[in-house]
Amino acid sequence: MLLKATITRRNQRKTIKKKIKKISLKNFRFFFLIFAMSFWASLTFAGPGEGLGLFADIGQLKAVNENTGKEYQESKVFGGQIDYQFALGESFSFSLFAAENASEGSLPKNREYEYYKAGVIGAELRLWFGSLYIGIHGGQYYLTWIESLSSYTGIHWSGGTGIGLGLEGQSGWSLGVYNENSEKIDFKDLPDQRVEGNRIIIGYRWH
Numbered sequence: 001m002l003l004k005a006t007i008t009r010r011n012q013r014k015t016i017k018k019k020i021k022k023i024s025l026k027n028f029r030f031f032f033l034i035f036a037m038s039f040w041a042s043l044t045f046a047g048p049g050e051g052l053g054l055f056a057d058i059g060q061l062k063a064v065n066e067n068t069g070k071e072y073q074e075s076k077v078f079g080g081q082i083d084y085q086f087a088l089g090e091s092f093s094f095s096l097f098a099a100e101n102a103s104e105g106s107l108p109k110n111r112e113y114e115y116y117k118a119g120v121i122g123a124e125l126r127l128w129f130g131s132l133y134i135g136i137h138g139g140q141y142y143l144t145w146i147e148s149l150s151s152y153t154g155i156h157w158s159g160g161t162g163i164g165l166g167l168e169g170q171s172g173w174s175l176g177v178y179n180e181n182s183e184k185i186d187f188k189d190l191p192d193q194r195v196e197g198n199r200i201i202i203g204y205r206w207h
Contacts, residue, residue, distance in 0.1 A: 048085065048093035048128050053174065055081040055203030061101040061118040063143055066184045066192040072105040077115070081201050083124075093126045097137070099199065105145075107190060113145040113153070118195045120160065120180065133176075135164040141182035141195045153190065158183040160195065168205065176201045 057079030063072040083097030100119035107113055122139015141160040145153040160183055166176030182195040 047090045047130070048087040048126065048133070049168065049170070049172065049205055049207045050085055050087040050093075051206045053081075053083045053085060053095075053203055053205040055083075055174070055176075055201040057081055057099060057101060057199050057201050059101075059178070059199035059201075060103070060197040061099075061120075061180060061195055061199065062197045063103075063105055063116050063118060063145075063193050064196055066194050072107060072116070072193075074104045074106060077102040077104060079199070081199075081203070085126075085205065091128050093128065093133075095124045095126070097122060097124060099201075101197075101199075107145070110145075110190060112147045115146040116144060117146065118143045120162070120182075120195075122162075124164075131167050131169050133166050133168065135162075135166065135176070135178070137162050137164075141180070141185070143182075143185050143193060143195055145190065153187065156185045156187060158185045158194070162199075164199075166201075170207075172205045172207060174201070174203055174205055 059079065060073065060076055064070065065072070079101035081097060081099040083095045085093050085095040087093050098119065098121045100117060102115060102117045104114060105116050120139050120141045122137050124135050124137035126133040126135040138159070138161045140157050142155050142157050144155045160181055162178050162180040164176050164178035166174060168174040178199040178201070180195065180197055180199060185193050185195065187193065
């Protein structure tokens with residue numbers, strides 16, 4: 001009798017465990033289905049929004065020696081971007097933007113300059129897949145070295161391009177990652193340089 005009772009209890013435990021596994025699997029499938037449907041719905045019904053966008057930039061635009069490839073950046077101070085996006089149907093958008101990064105840096109033979117500003121003013125075309133977009137832009141990149149408010153190298157310019165990938169939902173919140181590369185920027189009294197780096201922008205667009 002004791003043996004039968006022990007076997008019965010073991011069988012009951014196995015049955016309970018199987019039921020728990022089935023319930024857990026069903027719940028997992030159910031929540032996964034909800035997640036998949038929500039994700040698919042966001043991709044299906046979202047698209048390019050039209051309006052003003054303001055973004056914080058937590059990436060870096062580096063000042064780089066054109067000839068040696070040496071990076072002059074030491075640490076970042078701040079960065080930001082402003083743009084205005086125009087929707088071109090459900091799959092494309094066009095935007096005008098300006099982005100700027102300020103960083104600490106030093107030049108080997110010009111220690112009086114402790115900061116520089118680098119940025120880009122340009123236009124971007126985006127291809128949208130729901131909330132996901134791929135952006136390609138071009139424009140004028142600039143670089144200036146700063147000693148103080150009254151002493152700086154002047155603003156030096158060159159062309160350049162960038163490419164990015166991002167997400168922007170109907171709520172207005174946006175996240176993007178960009179790779180930037182300028183052409184050579186000519187200086188008279190400093191080494192010729194270029195601007196390059198990866199920008200990470202997080203912000204909001206008012207539709």
